[in-house]
Amino acid sequence: MSRKDDIAHDFDLANVFEVDNEVVRASLESGVDLREYSTNIENQLKSAHRDAVQDCIDQAEKLADLHNRISDCDQSFERLETMLSNFLVELGSISSDMQRLQEQSVVINQQLNNRQRVRGELSQFVDDMVVPHTMIKAILERDVNENDFLEQLHELQHKLQFLKAQEFQDAKAVGDVHDVIENLKYKAMEKIREWLIVKISLFKKPLTNYQIPQNALLKNRFFYEFLLANDRQVAREIKDEYVDTVSKMFFSYFKTYVSRLFKLQMSDSAGKDDLLGAEDSVKPTSFSSVFSSKPSTRSRATVFSLGKRQNLLSVDLMAPLIVPHAAQQANERFQFECLFRSIQYALVDHCSHEFLFLSDFFMVNGQAAVDLFSQVMGRSISHLLKAIEEKVTVNYDAISLFLCICLCTKYCELMSERSVVSIDGFWENIAKMLWLRFEAVMNMHNESVRNLDVRKLQTPVDTRPYYVIRRYAEFTCAFLVCTEISGKKMDTRLQSMLTKQQAEIEGLLNRLTSQLKTKKERLVFQINNYDIILNILDERVTMESKERTSFWELQQTKINAFVEEILAPHFSSLIQFVNECEPLVEQNHSQLLARYTGKVTQIVRSFSADWKRSIEAINHEILQSFTNFKNGTNILQTAFTQLVQYYHRFNKVLSHEAFNECSVKNELVNIHHIMMELKKYKPVY
Template identity: 65%
Template sequence: MQAADAGEPVSDYEAGNGEADFLVEVDDEVIRAAFESGMNLTEYSSQVEEQLKAARDLTVQDCIEQADKLAELHTGICACDEAFARLEQMLIGFQSELGTISADMKRLQQQSVDINQELQNRQKVRGELSQFVDDMVVPHTMIHAILEREVGDSVFIEQLHELQHKLQFLKAQEFKDAKAVADVQDVIENLKFKAMAKIREWLILKINSFKKPLTNYLMSQGALLKNRFFYEFLLANDRQVAKEIRDEYVDTLSKMYYTYFRTYASRLFKLQLNDAATKDDLLGAEDTVKNAGFFSSKLQVRSRATVFSLGSRDSLLSEELTAPLIVPHTSQQSNERFQFEVLFRSLQYAFVDHLSHEYLFISDFFMVTGQTAVGLFSQIMTRSLNSLLKTCEEHISGNYDAISLFLCICLCSKYSQLMVERGVPFLDGYWETLTRTLWHRLDTVMKLHNDSVRAIDVKKLVPEPDTRPHHIVRRYAEFTCALLVCGQAAGKDVNAKLQKYISRQQAELEQLLVKFTGLFPDEIDKLVCIINNYDLIISIMEERVTCDSKEKSAFWELQQRKISEYVEVMLRPRFGELISFVVECEPLIEQNHT
């Protein structure tokens, strides 16, 4: 201000900055108001100076009056400074001590970690050492159980598991050169040999029980399966002894099954119907006339209805497929007799059932899979299989019932599929061989039927044919329907071989109908005869064959053709010219001629 009053030059920038700084520093509202009102600064400054001087005088006077108190205040402040200084020293000491404590805590923490690690290591060593000792030591209870207990006893089995564990443990420790192994190895080995000897004796005894007649071998197999660990123990410790047990089982069961199936088949086929089809029961043969008995002169006509009709025989392919087996002695006591295919079903189902059970047993008990299981399975069942094939071939070769033979073929297909569903492998083409034998026999029988139809002398038939359907035609229709229904029940399309046989027989029947019509001099009678016979065939097929068949369609077309001929023959006398005109025009119309 003094510089401004003295007239010293001040730049606008400095003046502006000075004023701005002054305004910033001024906080008193009175001064700010005076400054903003435009009051003279010199006067205002003098006024303020006087006010400040008065205030200072008052302050000095007040300090003089309060000198004692100020002295006391000074003394108190000094005392506080000293107290704060001591407190500072104390805090510095605390800080130093805390630093020392922190270092101690870190050291103790590290010691705690080290001690904890040592504890864990000791516990781990203790646990492993304790387990090692437990695995190595042979307790008295084990020795007593292995030496004194019976093989089938639960205590013996439990200790045998423990012994196997110790044997595996010792074997593992031998590779680690553990010195303690030598201390117990002799004891363990002696127990092993003793256990193996007892187990071998027990298994041989159980296997030999299969040789006893009337023994329920399923119970013996159940006992073996319950104690499967015995064989597992032998296999793990002495494969030669395990092989001996397995070979003994294979040899014993092979003989047992062979004897069983040979005896069962022999007794079973004694239950066959006495009135079974013979070489004279052919499609074109007349009903056989025979005496009723030695003391009777009355003649009886043997009916062949059951030879060419199906009836309920196809139930073997559905609900009776897995029906209970026929028990020969029970059936003999009740004087029951059966068709060939019923006996065949019982024999083959017994074979399938025993095969399925045996395959599952050897896979489980001997712990084998794949080709090993199949090879073992074959060793047991091959002898029985060959015996069954031979027995079946002998009885099939004397069977003249074509429906029965085809039912057996369908049964083979069904049982083959059943074995696939059960996961049982085929044995050396058993089903293929049996099916091939049946087809060969069916081919022979079908040829005999066709030859019999071809050899019919229509002039010698009794009674002589008339326009009504002939009984041989009915036989043919029922016979063909039976084969088609059986094929349908088997769940497959008509076999190519079967279709060939049916087609050949159809051709023979058509030739026979031509022979029949040759007996009628009148054209109308010829047509009526053949239409009636076709109608009978179609009616029987529509009644019994639910699926579409080539034969049904073929006979329907033949019938329609003959009906058209019949209509033409009946109408020609009255509408001959019209018919000729239609016959001439139809081809032209088809060719779009006008």
């Protein structure tokens, strides 16, 4: 019996004993006879035993069948146990087999990778080493222009580089293909050299668009790369041939272009006599006109005014080039700056294209690119410098010269935007040349103003603006407008020249003013001339300038002096009274003020009687004196404002205790009445 069965049996006996104890205890408490009770129990047990035996006998067949089934189950469980034990043993062997197969798989995989790598490298080596028949046929038979030739040329270059690398490693297979590869290389170089020489020779043909052969060269720029990699001497020959041919082509082009272009310059250009201080008269334009009775219509207006010439710095900066033969057929003529712009833009266009081509085709950059570009364009640039210098030295048009200076700055910036900095020295030399000539011409203008003898003028000076001042205003305005369009700050050199010229103009104005008789005429003359300068500057120049500020301050000073001068004949007693008494009022000198009481009656009654007529007279005189109606009306309002201020000050002085007993104060005109009357003269724009 197992341990589990023992525990169950002990548990049953304990329960039986516990029940019997309770039965016994109950029997004792009830007084039952124990012997009788024991006999009854024994009989019951025997009866139960007989019943149990009889029941087993009755169920003998079922019990036998149950026994057989239990035996069969035990045998089945025994076989299953044997099978599971065998399966467990087999599982152990399978685990070891799997581990062994995994190790074999890793080894086989590594072997496969090694073989594939060796096969790939060996296959690539064979492909790089073998010279296919298609390559030989393409290099020997195909035309250079065909794509097949270019493709095989790339492949040939690859094989040449591979062969050099293998030869360095002493690969024995190199000897098998070395001669074939070298022969193909020399054949390809021969065909490429001939093709490049033919293309370069196309630049020598006149009237040929040189960009067409250049584009063909760029399309096949690998040709030069192939030559450079395999024979530097042949590559140098090609480069030298290109430099020599193209430099001659550009030199011939610019020499012819400049020569033909300057034949289109206006014959009516500024001359050495067209100066700021020159007499306002026409000059003969030809020898025959000297003896002609019909006067020439030549005007100096274009010498001192800008007109539409500033468009060169904006909308016309990159306009199409002037074509000499087309312009000549159309009978067109141009200002110097237009010709200058066309030349410079042609140079910018060609230089930009050429610099980029050289860098791309010949594979150079940095200083090497600049040096190669200088070899190509050096002669042309030197010729342009000389040709432009010859024309600049005879140019007397200061506006034209300054426009050219601004154009140089614009095109230099354009070249920098295109990353072409190889001709910065050219712009610097041109700008220096132009500045020197510009300064010389400006000094000539200043000298002409300084030497102008106002005592020998053909027409007498009157109060109207003087023509030299109008010229000066247009002249200065031109430089300020060009500076503004350029988008740059005022150049210190230009500012210095304008300051010197302004000093000469102010000196001329003072000399002209001295020719007038009265102070009032002199003030009107100065105000009119300052006004014409300010009007021209305000009309065209939006930026603030030193010249405008200076002339505005001068004009305001003269206007204030004129206002005092125009008021004096009509209100001199009142003005004198105010100017003399105001300091005494501030110091409270009542006794000294009492001396003026006698004048008050005369001043008040005179003012009351004549103030309206005086205002009308002032209005008439001012409007008649100034050529600019707007300026005249502004001065009129300034005069009336000054009059109101004087009258207000007069009333303030009379409010002092020293004048308390002056009964004439009751006759004073109400200041509001005066202001209402003055409003009638206020202009309506």
